[in-house]
Amino acid sequence: MEATLKKIFAVVTDPYTSIVQWKEQSQKKVVGCMPMHLPEELVHAAGLQPVIFWRSNESITLGHSHVYSFNCGLTRSIVDDAVKGKLTFLDGMIFYDICLQGRELPFLINRNARPAFLEVMFIPGMVVGPVYKDFFMENLERLKTSLEGFSGQKITDDALKKSIGLYNKHRDLLRDLYDLRRKNPGILKTREMVAIVQSGMLMPKEEHCQLLETLLNDLKQRKALPDKKPRVVLVGCLCQTPHFDILDLIEEEGAVVVDDDIYVGSRYLARDVELDGNPIEALAKRYLRRIPPCPTKVDWVT
Ligand code: SF4
Structure with missing residues (x-):
């Protein structure tokens, strides 16, 4: 029990070392994903390792040349780590339009610390109505094609369902x-x-x-x-x-x-992804479910 918890705390206190060690062992490419709504399953199904961006415990220094000091801790930390060269072990990064501060990130990363794979996804802020599901599915298909190009591995429905499982x-x-x-x-x-x-x-x-x-x-x-x-x-x-x-x-x-x-x-x-039917649609449906409500989504019904 204590040994397991020790391992867990080692990972969260120093993700940099842990991810590099794991990458050396697995020889898989690692892709940093913006919290909170990117479908990691799609990245995993491409044979890549998704990791969710974290906030460093270090004080923000160089990053403040690029982001406002009133930005949230996470966005400041990602930029600070990136411009300090602390994220070079990430082969790819995926961002999306979670909020105004999150929207700045791909531009700053592209200019200052571009990884081999940099993708920006559009996830609908509105979650009520079929038009948003169609929009999201189009964007998921686009991300899928992009991930396939980067990994050189086709994401079949079976592979995606395995990752979802x-x-x-x-x-x-x-x-x-x-x-x-x-x-x-x-x-x-x-x-x-x-x-x-x-x-x-x-x-x-x-x-x-x-x-x-x-x-x-x-x-x-x-x-x-x-x-x-x-x-x-x-x-x-x-x-x-x-x-x-x-x-x-x-x-x-x-x-x-x-x-x-x-x-x-x-x-x-919260919320699983359905395993029946079209897996891309199932990923979209998970996001569009309105419970638990999220302040980054606009839902005038709940
Ligand atoms: S929603 Fe935007 S501002 Fe809020 S914590 Fe996430 S990235 Fe930062």
Whole structure:
């Protein structure tokens, strides 16, 4: 149990080293993906390794020549890392129009630190109505063609469904962990749960599924905290990982986090992709589902 958690914290505290080591072992190309809505399954089905961009713990310095200091921590960190040459191990990067700050990124990266593969995707901000599904599917097809060109590997429906199945399994295992925490408050510290989810965004899903299975088994040895502490649900909707020190404060003040509604948390594992029918349409449908609602999407109904 402790060895598994140690491995997880090593990945999230130094993704740079972990990803390079993994890349050397697998000889696969690695593609950085903008949170929160890019369909990683498509990248995986092309024989590439998707990793979700993370926020560095380093102070932003050079990056402030290119982005405003009031930009969010994630966009400033990506640009800062890129212009410092810390992301050269990424063979590709995919961005999309998540928000105005996110929209700046491909232009800045293209000019200052262009990787071998740089793709910009358009994901509809509106999520109500068939026209947006068609628009999204067109863009998914475009990304698919682009990934095939870069990887030299055709993305067949079967390959894509296999990747979707793996990602569904991964979400399922994470959901089991969340259920366990709801029923056994304190069985995992908040920083542990967040680190587990974030490591899943950085590691190959095949390997992370094995880690989750080990964890679920080992957690049978851990005890829940006495059922007297105030129960807290962690809420927010940032693309980035909350600072662990702040998460620790919640527990030091005597509360116990039993659930969350954050991206590096339950939002990452919400909603599976259907395995029947056209897999591109299934990916679009997952995004267009309106629960949980997301402030980066416009939904005038929910
Ligand atoms: S949605 Fe928010 S956190 Fe995400 S990139 Fe845009 S400004 Fe940053």
